[in-house]
Amino acid sequence: MAAIEDLKLPLPAIVDDMKDTANRAYSAQPDRLYLISKDGTIAFGGGKGPGGFKPDELEDAIKKELAK
Numbered sequence: 001m002a003a004i005e006d007l008k009l010p011l012p013a014i015v016d017d018m019k020d021t022a023n024r025a026y027s028a029q030p031d032r033l034y035l036i037s038k039d040g041t042i043a044f045g046g047g048k049g050p051g052g053f054k055p056d057e058l059e060d061a062i063k064k065e066l067a068k
Contacts, residue, residue: 033058037065 004013016022026034033046035058044061046052 035061035065 014022026032032048033044033053033055034042035044037043043065044058046054046058
């Protein structure tokens with residue numbers, strides 16, 4: 001994961017495998033918002049876009065997580 005190290009990304013990142021496991025697990029088609037909690041669980045999963053693309057709901061979930 002040289003790109004992550006080279007770019008000094010300040011957040012965790014994953015690289016999908018050739019079987020497309022991560023993409024299928026998160027089903028991010030055409031777009032979807034997720035919030036991963038500090039313990040690695042999904043704290044918020046938005047609906048499928050574009051109708052389910054509601055950034056305000058994600059913002060509320062972020063505030064809730066930060067308050068913990």
